[in-house]
Amino acid sequence: MGPDILPQIILYKDEIQGSITMVMPLALLEKNVDKRISLLLKDGRVLEGKLTGYDEYMNMVLEETTERNADEERRLGTVVLRGNNVVSIAIL
Secondary structure (H helix, E strand, O other): OOOOOOOOOEEEEOOOOOOEEEEOHHHHHHHOOOOEEEEEEOOOOEEEEEEEEEOOOOOEEEEEEEEEOOOOEEEEEEEEEOHHHEEEEEEO
């Protein structure tokens, strides 16, 4: 891991047990490959699609992707997304 790639920790609340768990972002992505996710991007857009791949920089490949902004929704199909554009990730 290079000096500019620092692991981040994600805290999330387990809805079933009510406990707070720490998980590394890459572990979260690995656990959710082939599942639908929602990504909030820096520019305010929301992408929803099936996570089919990722790398150590959190660049992601989404299939069956839709993009939503304040006014409209459009289908994008397969998307390769640079990881530094992502503000948050939600598992759908």
